[in-house]
Amino acid sequence: MAPLLQETTFVVVDLETTGASPKKGAAITEIGAVKVKGGEVIGEFKTFVNPLAPIPDYITEMTGITDLMLAHAPVIDEVFPTFLEFVGSHNESVLVAHNAPFDLSFLKSAAKELDYPWPKYKSIDTVTVARQVLTKEDVPDCKLGTLAQFFGTKTEPNHRALDDAKATVEVLHGLLERLGSLDITTLEALLDFAKTAAHIQRQNYWGMRST
Incomplete structure (x- = not known):
């Protein structure tokens, strides 16, 4: 029997x-993560x-780091194994991020550099889900700050890892309610919904590009 979301x-x-892509030499400067189950926070990592x-000046201006x-x-090298231990087994934990391809690209790149096998984590991108669940009448865009305002999150996103992760938790819970x-x-x-949503959005993107 498939696990219920409240049991996940x-x-x-x-x-x-330090930048937009590990392929262009950018590196991680801060990691924040929140582990939740049944709507309750069961752990934090920072x-x-x-x-x-x-650090480029524009990054310092944006993050304050x-x-x-x-x-x-x-x-x-010191942080990564501790982070993986916090996340836990790929059979038990599902990774969630706002614009997940960005975060996952850096984590997978770090794993490769450090010769760590990347666990086969299932993942959810809250941007993809939000675009399919919310309408333009609800929100003008699906930026984290916009969604945080829409769902009335207690934590305001501020381009710092743990606060943004906390805000994303509240956005996730708002989306799950929907x-x-x-x-x-x-x-x-x-996972099926998210996969279908991503496919639809790719089709729409390329459809718009071709017109």
Whole structure:
């Protein structure tokens, strides 16, 4: 029997980085994660990460994270195994992020660099789900700040990893409530919905590009 969403352990993660892509040399500077089950927070993870490179000025302006703040922070080699331990087994935990492809690209890149096998985590992108669940009448866009305002989250997103992860938790719960009215109550149904939503959005994107 498929596990119910209320029985599923979600690990909501957010990263701050030195740039847009690990393929272009950008690195993780901060990891925040919140583990939730049945609507309750059961654990939090927060750490700076020394990227061993200067932080671009525009990143410092956006996040408030400076080179000085990271000078004595652990490097990713020290942080990564602890993070994976926090997340737990891929059979038990589902990773959630707002714009998940971004966060997952950095985590998978770190795993590859450190020669860690990447666990086969199931993942949910709250952007993809929100675009399918909410209408333009609800929200003008699906940025985290917009969704946080729409759902009235207690934590305001501020481009810092743990606060953004906490806000994403509340957005996730708001989206799950909406999905409940569509009779999506199991993890399997949620993953199917998210997969279909991503496919529809890709089709729409390429349809718009071709017109």
